[in-house]
Amino acid sequence: MSFRPTLPSHLTRGERIMTKANHTQEANGQAQPVAQRADVAQRADVAQIERIALASIADGVVVSGADGQVVLLNQAAARMLRADPKTAPGCPAHTLFESCSARYHLTMMDAMDQLYADPYTHEQSEKSIELIIETGARVIQAHLSPLLTEVGQFLGVVTLLRDITREVEAEQAKNDFVLNVSQELRAPLTAIKGYGEMLLQQTAGQLDEQQEKFLRIIHNGADRLVALINDLLDISRIDSGQLELDxxxxxxxxxxxxxxxxxxxxxxxxxxxxxxxxxxxxxxxxxxxxxxxxxxxxxxxxxxxxxxxxxxxxxxxxxxxxxxxxxxxxxxxxxxxxxxxxxxxxxxxxxxxxxxxxxxxxxxxxxxxxxxxxxxxxxxxxxxxxxxxxxxxxxxxLHTGAPGTVPGTKAEHPQAKHTVLVIEDDTDVAQLIALQLRQEGFSVLTTERGKEALQLAHAQHIDLITLDMMLPDITGMEVLRRLKTDRETADIPVIIVSVLQPDGSGIGWGAVEHITKPFALEKLMKSIRHALKAA
Missing domain, CATH: 3.30.565.10 (Histidine kinase-like ATPase, C-terminal domain)
Incomplete structure (x- = not known):
């Protein structure tokens, strides 16, 4: 004989009470096992929490099934991809990313194709892409992973999306700052290193032991600063993709x-x-x-x-x-x-x-x-x-082709007196270059303005030009362009001497070399001798 307790009259339809028989008595009189009803309720609560969590997180989530169709798309992903979360499920997943362009060589659709083709050798794939939307370009970091059961059954792909536009902009601002500061430091460091070298060569008079020691400390400190600047520039250029290999x-x-x-x-x-x-x-x-x-x-x-x-x-x-x-x-x-x-x-x-x-x-x-x-x-x-x-x-x-050869150069002092035009907006650096050139027998003209330099190139017999890229009136690149497109000055060798890193444009316009400040005086002099010999 089964136990059927009498239900109090104040309980309304749908309410539950616990009974001694470990059953839940519904208001309609139907009895259900407590464990079964609790499990159903718990699963309903978990499902609701999952829905709320997916809707609340800032990262986008896209789940596609083994057939490549969208199964799930949360609100953040819909916003990033400008997709409708109601109509997207059931559509091919790759259609969500058709408006995305790749920031690097691997596209989102390429990554998805690789995972679907062979999900077992791609535990994870993380690439940054640039998402082009109507309101402007956004940078999205995408993380793609295959969905595999414990026994290895492939269920689909889950894609996590994170908007990193602010981080990318901040990184770019940092890189720009490092670049600008590094360039500003190069000019004074050129003067410090250059004049230090000349003093150590005792061109301004004999040095006693203590003076030479102090100068070497200054010179070594300048070398350490140069190394630090070069390291910071390398990091910045690699991060921004601006470092090119020759x-x-x-x-x-x-x-x-x-x-x-x-x-x-x-x-x-x-x-x-x-x-x-x-x-x-x-x-x-x-x-x-x-x-x-x-x-x-x-x-x-x-x-x-x-x-x-x-x-x-x-x-x-x-x-x-x-x-x-x-x-x-x-x-x-x-x-x-x-x-x-x-x-x-x-x-x-x-x-x-x-x-x-x-x-x-x-x-x-x-x-x-x-x-x-x-x-x-x-x-x-x-x-x-x-x-x-x-x-x-x-x-x-390894390179399977024929070995390359590098032609050697022989450092020689000029056979005859040559005239060098130094175009440099930093007075200290200009005087440093001019002083070294005169000590080696050159005739030197200096100017800090590009327009005046162009006039001197026509009025004087100039054998070689050293050219800074940052001038107060016109850019060094404009000076170079005018020199090389003028029949009277096109054959004058030009050596770029600048805080700016070489990007190939100067060589493209006919400069024989690009030397970055700060530089060793001997390196500049070797380049000048070589250019004059080849002219």
């Missing part, structure tokens, strides 16, 4: 020897043993010679700095695969702790190195080196053990 055929084994020669004096001063192990017959790589030199010099320089006196440094070149070479920089230094190795390539992160207290570094060299290697299509990694040393390695793809 790709050519590079003899990597010769490059390693050149870097070894560069750091050998530093190693000798610390009593370090420097060895080179390179295969004599290795095909050239395709790369930017200056940037590859920067990478190897940075790694080798770090090895020298962090290796105690009497230690060993080895630069080696091998060919682990037919289509790539591997460069290893090995040292017997202090090593790096495992917990520090995870962020060794991160910017502005310092690792705990016992000998690093007196070493001045911006911690930008390794991140820049890694990014440069990746821009060449290679990869970089490191291995280290505390107390034993470290090995920094990177790979580069």
């Amino acid at each position: 790709i050519q055929s590079v003899q990597i084994n010769a490059l390693i020897r050149d870097v070894a020669d560069l750091i050998r004096p530093q190693c000798d001063r610390k009593g370090l043993h420097l060895t080179i192990e390179v295969e004599p017959k290795v095909e050239p790589v395709l790369g930017d010679k200056n940037r590859l030199t920067q990478v190897i010099a940075n790694l080798a320089g770090n090895a020298c700095r962090y290796t105690p006196e009497g230690g060993q440094i080895t630069l080696s070149l091998s060919r682990p695969k037919p289509d790539e070479v591997q460069i290893d920089i090995t040292d017997t230094g202090t090593g790096i702790a495992p917990e520090d190795q995870t962020h060794i390539f991160q910017r502005f992160r310092q690792v705990d190195v016992p000998t690093a207290a007196e070493i001045h570094t911006t911690d930008l060299g390794l991140p820049i080196a890694k990014m440069l290697v990746e821009m060449h299509g290679g990869r970089m990694w490191m291995e280290s053990e505390v107390g034993q040393g470290s090995i920094f390695s990177f790979t580069l793809p």
Whole structure:
């Protein structure tokens, strides 16, 4: 005989009460198991919470099924993609992204195609895209992942969208600020370095021991500032996609020897043993010679700095695969702790190195080196053990064509007296260049205005021009354009000397070289001699 309690008359239809028989008694007299009714209610609450959560979050969520049709689209995604959340479900997912253009090489539709073609080898795909909408361009970060069950059944793709327009604009503003400040610093640093070099050469008189010591401290400090500015500029240009590589055929084994020669004096001063192990017959790589030199010099320089006196440094070149070479920089230094190795390539992160207290570094060299290697299509990694040393390695793809050759130049003083026109808006830099030129036997004319420079180029016999790009009246590029389109001045060699980074436009208009401030005086003089010899 079943228990059927009498229901109080004050309960209205649909209310529930608990009974001793662990049943829920409905107001209509129907009894349901408590566990079953509680589970149904709980699932209803969870579903409601999920709907509210999806509608509330700022990130967009798009779920497409295994057939490529939209299953779910929250309000944020609908707003970003300018889609109707009511009509979008059931439509092909790729139609939501037809108005999106790719910020980088991979488009949203390419990423979705890859996931649907093979979801099991793409655990996640994260790309930034630029979404073009009627109100203006928005930058959206998209994260695509396959939906897989515990047994590996493919159910579809979930796409998370985040509007990062403000972050991108802030990053661009930061990059612009770094660029502008760095350019402003270059002109005074050029004067500091240049005049310091001339004083160390004792062109203004004999120096006593203490004066020479103080000047070298000033000169070394200026070099450190230049290195910092260059690092900040490199980071900024890489982040903004403005860093271009001058790709050519590079003899990597010769490059390693050149870097070894560069750091050998530093190693000798610390009593370090420097060895080179390179295969004599290795095909050239395709790369930017200056940037590859920067990478190897940075790694080798770090090895020298962090290796105690009497230690060993080895630069080696091998060919682990037919289509790539591997460069290893090995040292017997202090090593790096495992917990520090995870962020060794991160910017502005310092690792705990016992000998690093007196070493001045911006911690930008390794991140820049890694990014440069990746821009060449290679990869970089490191291995280290505390107390034993470290090995920094990177790979580069081989160039299968014929080895490239780099013509040599011979530094010679001018055979006859030449006249150089120095167009420079910074008086200190102009006087520095003019002073060095006169000491080497040149006749020099200077001006800070582009229009006056054009008049002098016609009125005087000018053999070579050094040209600043930032002038008070007209731009240096306009001066260059007028010089090269005028039959009377088109053949005058022009060397650009500017705080601006080379972008190829000056060379395109006929300049023979672009030298970035601050510069070494000897480098400028070699360029001038070479240009005059070739003219």
